[in-house]
Amino acid sequence: NAGVMQNPRHLVRRRGQEARLRCSPMKGHSHVYWYRQLPEEGLKFMVYLQKENIIDESGMPKERFSAEFPKEGPSILRIQQVVRGDSAAYFCASSPRGRRSGYTFGSGTRLTVV
Amino acid sequence: AQSVTQLDSQVPVFEEAPVELRCNYSSSVSVYLFWYVQYPNQGLQLLLKYLSGSTLVKGINGFEAEFNKSQTSFHLRKPSVHISDTAEYFCAVSDGSNDYKLSFGAGTTVTVRA
Numbered sequence: 001n002a003g004v005m006q007n008p009r010h011l012v013r014r015r016g017q018e019a020r021l022r023c024s025p026m027k028g029h030s031h032v033y034w035y036r037q038l039p040e041e042g043l044k045f046m047v048y049l050q051k052e053n054i055i056d057e058s059g060m061p062k063e064r065f066s067a068e069f070p071k072e073g074p075s076i077l078r079i080q081q082v083v084r085g086d087s088a089a090y091f092c093a094s095s096p097r098g099r100r101s102g103y104t105f106g107s108g109t110r111l112t113v114v
Numbered sequence: 115a116q117s118v119t120q121l122d123s124q125v126p127v128f129e130e131a132p133v134e135l136r137c138n139y140s141s142s143v144s145v146y147l148f149w150y151v152q153y154p155n156q157g158l159q160l161l162l163k164y165l166s167g168s169t170l171v172k173g174i175n176g177f178e179a180e181f182n183k184s185q186t187s188f189h190l191r192k193p194s195v196h197i198s199d200t201a202e203y204f205c206a207v208s209d210g211s212n213d214y215k216l217s218f219g220a221g222t223t224v225t226v227r228a
Contacts, residue, residue, distance in 0.1 A: 004157075033214060042118070042204055042218030043158070056215065091157060100214035101146050101165065107157040 004029075004094050004106035005074075012112045013082045021077040021109045025094030032075040033103065034067060037089040049075060082113045116140055116207045120219035127195055127226055135190040135222045137205030144210035147188040149179055152202045152221075161203075164188065175199070200226045 005024040013019050025032050030051055035043040045059040049069035060067065064082075069075040079086055089110045095103035121136040139145065146165050150158040162173025169181040179190045188205060202223050206216040 006157075031214070035216075035218075040220070042220045043206075043216070044218070045215050048214050056212070059215075095214075101208060102148060102160055102163045103214075104160065105150075105158040107155075 004092055004104055006090075006092050006106035006109050008109060009107065010110050010112070012114060014114055015083060016081050019079040019082050019086070019111055019113075021079075021090050021092075021111070022074045023077070023092030023094075023106060024074040025092075026096075026104060028096055029094035030097050031095045031100060031103075032069050033093045033095075034075075034077050035091045035093070035105075037091060037108075039088070043091060046077075079111075082111075084113050087111055087113045116145070116209055116217040118205055118207050118217050118219040120203075120205055120222050122222050123220065125222055125224050127224065129197055129226055129228050130194045132191065132193050133195050133199075133224060135203050135205075135224070137188045137190065137219060139186050139188065139205075139207045139217075141186050146208045146210070146213055147179075147181060148206040148208075148216065149173065149177070149188075149190050150204045150206060151175075152204065154201075158204065161190070195224070195226050197226050197228065199224060 032049045034046040037043045047067045048056040064080045066078045089108045091108045093103040093105045117140045119138045127133045148163045149161040162171045164171045164181045172178045202221045205219040
């Protein structure tokens with residue numbers, strides 16, 4: 001069974017460009033979570049999605065950040081007009097219907113803004 | 115929101131020696147507790163979790179943790195470490211009302227030396 005797949009593993013963007021991070025949940029999982037890890041810090045919750053629904057986006061910055069989990073295809077975290085402070089590791093996790101805790105994380109996308 | 119304190123940022127330890135990583139959290143009526151391990155440039159792997167029941171929880175790779183409600187602690191232990199246990203360890207907490215939203219500590223880096 002494939003785990004949670006994230007791509008790309010590494011992403012370099014210039015200031016002002018857009019970053020699109022993809023997350024394919026484990027097979028059969030319908031809940032997706034995104035977290036951000038800033039240097040020297042623990043992970044911070046960003047958003048919780050189910051298919052075609054945003055359940056909790058309380059951890060998302062108010063501007064430039066958006067997330068979706070369409071009926072078909074991976075979940076996408078989109079950062080518009082990136083700034084240096086967006087440089088971080090972004091982790092995605094998934095869980096099956098009926099269980100929302102102790103979920104499995106992917107290997108992350110490391111975003112570097114230059 | 116929960117807050118999580120990992121009391122040691124760095125723990126050097128010799129191979130085959132015991133190790134304890136300390137974790138305290140802010141109090142709540144009910145909590146779920148987790149320990150994750152992150153190897154260099156990889157995602158987070160769940161070591162163990164406490165949801166309810168016995169306060170002593172056994173996880174993978176010989177790790178165990180004890181939930182102490184009165185001290186709001188969830189310390190992680192291993193009686194004999196290996197070189198391969200060198201990694202960063204994160205304590206995480208969620209509360210019963212938003213069980214999907216993990217609050218992470220800042221992490222403890224364990225370095226095992228021969």
